[in-house]
Every structure is written in structure tokens, then in C-alpha cells.
Amino acid sequence: MPDQPGRAVVENPANHLxxxxxxxxxxxxxxxxxxxxxxxxxxxxxxxxYLQEMSKDVxxxxxxxxxxxxxxxxxxxxxxxxxxxxxxxxxxxxxxAQVLCGLIKKHQTQSRLPPxxxxxxxxxxxxxxxxxxxFTDKQESxxxxxxxxxxxxxxxxxxxxxxxxxxxxxx
Amino acid sequence: xxxxxxxxxSVLVADxxxxxxxxxxxxxxxxxxxxxxxxxxxxxxxxxxRLRRPDILITDADMGHIGGMELVRSVRRNQDSAAPYxxxxxxxxxxxxxxxxxxxxxxxxxxxxxxxxxxALFMRIxxxxxxxxxxxxxxxxxxxxxxRRRSDQFEGPFRxxxxxxxxxxxxxxxxxxxxxxx
Numbered sequence: 001m002p003d004q005p006g007r008a009v010v011e012n013p014a015n016h017l018x019x020x021x022x023x024x025x026x027x028x029x030x031x032x033x034x035x036x037x038x039x040x041x042x043x044x045x046x047x048x049x050y051l052q053e054m055s056k057d058v059x060x061x062x063x064x065x066x067x068x069x070x071x072x073x074x075x076x077x078x079x080x081x082x083x084x085x086x087x088x089x090x091x092x093x094x095x096x097a098q099v100l101c102g103l104i105k106k107h108q109t110q111s112r113l114p115p116x117x118x119x120x121x122x123x124x125x126x127x128x129x130x131x132x133x134x135f136t137d138k139q140e141s142x143x144x145x146x147x148x149x150x151x152x153x154x155x156x157x158x159x160x161x162x163x164x165x166x167x168x169x170x171x
Numbered sequence: 172x173x174x175x176x177x178x179x180x181s182v183l184v185a186d187x188x189x190x191x192x193x194x195x196x197x198x199x200x201x202x203x204x205x206x207x208x209x210x211x212x213x214x215x216x217x218x219x220x221r222l223r224r225p226d227i228l229i230t231d232a233d234m235g236h237i238g239g240m241e242l243v244r245s246v247r248r249n250q251d252s253a254a255p256y257x258x259x260x261x262x263x264x265x266x267x268x269x270x271x272x273x274x275x276x277x278x279x280x281x282x283x284x285x286x287x288x289x290x291a292l293f294m295r296i297x298x299x300x301x302x303x304x305x306x307x308x309x310x311x312x313x314x315x316x317x318x319r320r321r322s323d324q325f326e327g328p329f330r331x332x333x334x335x336x337x338x339x340x341x342x343x344x345x346x347x348x349x350x351x352x353x
Contacts, residue, residue, distance in 0.1 A: 007309055007310055008307055008308065008309035008312075009307070009308040009309070010305045010306070010307055010316070011305065011306040011307075011308065012305050012306070013256045013303070013306055015300075015303050016226070017180065017226055017227070017258070017299070017300045017303075018300055018301070020179040020180055020226070021175055021176060021177060021179070021180075021300060022176045023173060023175055023176055024175065024300065024301065025173075026172070026173040026174060026175035026176075027175045027296075027297040027300060027301055028297070028301065029172075030172075030290065031172075031289070031290060031293040031294070031297075032172040032173060032174050033172070034174060035174045035201075035202065035289075035293065036289045036290060036293075038201045038202075039198050039201040039202060039289035039292070039293070040289050041201070042197040042198050042200070042201040043194065043197070043198065043289065045197065046190075046193060046194045046197050050190055053190070079233075080188050080190070082264060083188050083190075083191055083231075083264050083285070084188060084190045084191065086264040086285040086286055087190075087191060087194060087264075087285045087286050087287060088286065089286045094264070098264075
């Protein structure tokens with residue numbers, strides 16, 4: 001609904017937050033390097049902890065995919081993986097999980113993902129988990145292949161071999 | 172440079188990912204904010220806002236039950252909202268333009284795209300403290316002013332009564348410009 005002319009009321013609530021900061025001038029501009037280091041150390045600590053859990057989560061998701069788990073069971077893990085891999089800067093895993101999330105949503109009314117497609121994603125997840133380098137054209141090509149497979153209609157026949165090959169990192 | 176003393180602030184973190192909640196709490200603690208509570212969905216967050224009245228809400232966009240967008244809409248628009256002016260920072264892995272616009276239009280103050288960095292979090296917190304925008308109540312929008320800058324070159328359309336009054340008081344061309352507002 002578009003705004004109606006002249007109907008907006010503008011309020012200026014008191015800034016209670018500012019009163020709680022004894023040295024608000026320290027908030028201006030870029031943060032103090034000591035503070036940045038402190039926060040980055042906290043991120044690094046969490047990242048290290050997450051690495052171990054990520055490995056377990058990916059394996060759990062692979063197991064679910066290969067055993068024909070329902071989209072309802074796949075979703076929380078795939079969604080969590082996408083968020084956390086993104087947060088801790090694992091771009092390849094993030095992209096694979098992102099495409100998988102879209103695929104799961106698309107099949108949410110089905111009892112399971114098509115086995116051929118689930119297998120492709122299980123394999124891609126495994127490779128993405130073990131990938132520690134930058135996100136290059138090769139990974140982009142794999143993700144592109146996964147996107148094409150995920151874009152297929154829900155009841156489409158299994159993907160042809162060339163499509164599977166691309167997503168299996170053999171392209 | 173100096174480190175701001177943020178120890179008197181309280182923050183509510185709403186995210187359905189336990190890992191993400193843990194990370195944000197760790198980052199906030201490192202910033203000097205120790206009074207941090209967490210919620211795993213929008214429903215829990217609304218209850219926490221009612222009970223604890225946090226100073227800032229940091230929320231995920233995409234949560235189960237009541238999601239981030241719905242949470243923000245409830246905080247801003249519900250008749251019985253405990254804190255309609257609450258500064259809200261949205262953190263999300265969705266950085267497409269449509270998500271940013273949706274976040275802006277439900278009344279989010281600041282937006283952080285993942286992966287979240289130390290500087291990004293600090294700058295957004297600083298922004299809501301140092302530069303709170305006026306609060307707008309309109310039929311189609313309730314939340315912080317979506318105009319971050321005021322442009323003298325903007326010629327309309329003018330949709331706020333305050334714009335029209337301001338022009339009437341200060342602008343020699345008010346009649347002509349008022350026409351555009353109507």
C-alpha cells in the first residue's frame with residue numbers, strides 16, 4: 001500500500017542509549033584496533049569450535065540425503081549449514097548449502113528428494129566440506145551445475161550424465 | 172582512538188541457529204556488552220522484549236515460527252508492543268536487494284550481511300546509538316525514517332504533513348511545491 005500524502009507522523013523519541021555510554025565520542029569513526037582485535041579473536045575462537053561441528057553436521061546431512069530422509073528433516077541442517085558456513089567464510093560450502101536449501105524448499109511437499117539428485121548433492125557437500133581454498137571458477141562451475149539440477153521440475157526424469165558430471169567436480 | 176564503554180547496554184539476540192547465537196554473544200561480550208540475552212525464534216524474542224526491555228535487538232531474518240521480518244513488524248506495529256522504538260539490527264545471509272528492501276520496509280534500523288565482521292557489527296551498533304533517525308508512523312510504514320539523508324534538490328512528491336508545514340514556513344516556493352504534495 002503506498003503512503004498517503006500528508007498522513008505520516010514524525011516522532012523524535014529521546015535517545016536513552018546515548019545516556020548509557022560514558023564516552024560516546026569513542027563510537028565515532030572506525031573502531032579502535034584493540035577492540036577490533038578483541039572481537040576478531042572471539043570470532044576465530046568460535047570458528048575453530050565450529051570447524052569440528054561443521055564436519056559432523058555435513059556428515060549427518062550426507063547420511064540423511066543418502067538414506068532418503070524427508071525434506072522436513074533435511075531443512076534444519078541444510079539451513080544451519082548455509083548460515084554458519086557463510087558466517088565463518090566457507091564460500092563453497094555456503095553456495096552448495098544455499099542451492100540445497102532451495103531444492104529442499106521446492107520438494108517440501110514430497111516425501112523425499114529424488115535419489116539421483118540427493119546423491120549429487122551428497123557428493124558435492126563432501127567435496128565442499130573438504131575444500132579449504134578460495135572460491136574459484138572451478139567451484140563456481142560446480143555450483144552452476146548444482147543450480148541447473150535444482151532448477152529442474154519436481155517430477156523431471158533423473159539428470160543426464162553430463163549434468164551429473166559437472167556437479168561431481170569432474171567438469 | 173578509545174574503546175567505548177558499552178557495559179550499561181543490554182542486547183537481545185534472536186536467531187534460530189545456536190551457533191550463530193553463540194557467535195554473536197561472543198562478539199558482543201568482546202565489545203564490552205555483557206548483558207546479552209538470546210531467543211531462538213520470534214515468539215521467544217517478543218516475550219523477552221516484553222519482560223526485559225533490551226536496548227538493542229539483533230535478529231536473524233529467516234527463523235522458524237515467527238521469522239525475523241514478522242518479529243520486526245510486530246515490534247513496530249503491534250498495538251501492545253512493549254518497545255516500538257527499539258533499535259533493530261538485522262543479520263542475514265540473504266544480501267539480495269529484495270531482502271534489504273523488505274528489511275527496510277518492515278522497520279529495521281540497520282542491516283548486516285553475513286559473513287559478519289567485527290567492524291560491521293561495531294559500526295551498526297554505533298549508528299543506532301549516535302544517529303537515531305526520526306520515527307515515522309504512516310498507514311503503510313512504521314519505523315525509523317527510511318530517508319537517511321535530506322536532499323535539498325528533492326522536488327517531491329512530498330507525503331508528510333511535516334514536510335508541507337516546513338515548506339510553508341520556510342520556502343518561498345511553498346505554494347508551488349505544496350501542489351506536488353497533494
